[in-house]
Amino acid sequence: MTDAALDRDLPAGSRLPALQIGRLRIWPPVLQAPMAALTHPATRTIAERFGCGLAVTEFVPAAGLAAGAVRVRARMRPSHGGGPLAVQIYGREPRQMERAAAIAAEGGAALVDLNLGCPSKRVSRGQCGAALMREPALAAELVRAVVEGVAGRAEVTVKLRAGWDATQRNAPELAVLLVAAGAAAVTVHGRTREQRFGGAVDYELIAQVKAAVAVPVIANGDIKDVPTLEHALRVSRADGAMIGRAAIGDPWLFARLKAWCEGLPPPRPPSARERIATYLEHCRLHLACCDDEGRAVQQMRTFAGRYLAPLDADLRLRPAINRLDRLEAIEAMLYQHCDAVG
Ligand SMILES: Cc1cc2nc3c(=O)[nH]c(=O)nc-3n(C[C@H](O)[C@H](O)[C@H](O)COP(=O)(O)O)c2cc1C
Structure with a gap:
């Protein structure tokens, strides 16, 4: 058919x-x-x-x-x-x-x-x-x-x-x-x-x-x-x-x-900062349900690739995130990266 x-x-x-x-x-x-x-x-x-x-x-x-x-x-x-x-x-x-x-x-x-x-x-x-x-x-x-x-x-x-x-x-x-x-x-x-x-x-x-x-x-x-x-x-x-x-x-x-x-037109795509902010918010919400920050941050790594792909032309963000187990450190690294690539 x-x-x-x-x-x-x-x-x-x-x-x-x-x-x-x-x-x-x-x-x-x-x-x-x-x-x-x-x-x-x-x-x-x-x-x-x-x-x-x-x-x-x-x-x-x-x-x-x-x-x-x-x-x-x-x-x-x-x-x-x-x-x-x-x-x-x-x-x-x-x-x-x-x-x-x-x-x-x-x-x-x-x-x-x-x-x-x-x-x-x-x-x-x-x-x-x-x-x-x-x-x-x-x-x-x-x-x-x-x-x-x-x-x-x-x-x-x-x-x-x-x-x-x-x-x-x-x-x-x-x-x-x-x-x-x-x-x-x-x-x-x-x-x-x-x-x-x-x-x-x-x-x-x-x-x-x-x-x-x-x-x-x-x-x-x-x-x-x-x-x-x-x-x-x-x-x-x-x-x-x-x-x-x-x-x-x-x-x-x-x-x-x-x-x-x-029946509405598609929304505009998210900016780099919106992507980072949403990823971090997702992490924070997950952290709120877990008693172990290291584990929560690790579990959230699965989501990082897609959230951050458009910001990660040289594929360095993913491995960098995988080395960090504190959300604060991930946040600082992501915004630094964002500022560096403009
Ligand atoms: C990592 C992963 C975990 C899944 N876990 C479940 C599950 O717990 N229960 C379920 O009914 N289907 C589960 N599925 C199947 C999905 O619900 C869905 O049927 C399947 O991925 C096809 O849809 P998609 O092509 O939109 O991904 C899982 C799929 C994936 C990739």
Whole structure:
């Protein structure tokens, strides 16, 4: 099927409708993807500030949450900005999932998402995440357990892949079962588990999911700017989009996508000083949640490359940051560099 065949009436210079998941209204219909060790409260705060409609926590193990592990519970801390809390959990034991969902809802979650997409073999010896796409009856049972756990206090959603591999692309059939079990929306990363994070994203398969269910569908995979957002939405006919890697260190992407959703011209690109200030603010917000400055600064290194790329023509900033473990020292070095290059 061609793009044109799937074209729909996105008004020119468009204003998309808000994404409505149960009682939760999400505007713009652009979400930040859950990303392990990256979408901590600081990252979600920055994303919300720049115009992301909803930011999801990294995946949280239901077993640890249900057992009351303090470090695990810390992963579902809300952002600093007051945006709705969306907690993603994973597991394969229904009673644990029910308990974890109840804890998330008690902790203020407006949405609890069930991970059916993680490709990792390490996660619960590979039996959770995408592996559950091969066990449709259990996956549906888990959704029912999570619905029971939240007891009407939060919306329950699922995040799938296209399927396990090229021979088992069952997202449309599975989505039907999961919605019947109580899922109020479905996010689809349009790759199979076998593809992991490479290869083509199949937005047409997401269109099949959209045609199969009566709840909102969110398209995910390789959306990195306005043209790819527009393409993904046109082909998949999804109600919203989820952005992962492209926004790491580029929260301005959310501002650009929001402007497009609103039918406004793109905002001007950030200046060097704005990039530095936003990176430092992101670091400070993360530091506020950690008791160890060295570790927090280290964890924030993943974001530095993209934040600072336009200032780092000779590729010296990254290694310089990697040698520092105090935020004050990083700040002084970055502004010195900025003054030196004008
Ligand atoms: C570092 C990293 C961590 C991720 N962690 C999670 C996770 O915790 N839960 C989840 O559902 N997906 C996770 N994903 C997958 C993303 O949510 C998303 O589906 C995938 O990256 C495709 O979207 P993108 O092309 O916009 O990055 C992770 C991806 C990356 C790169």
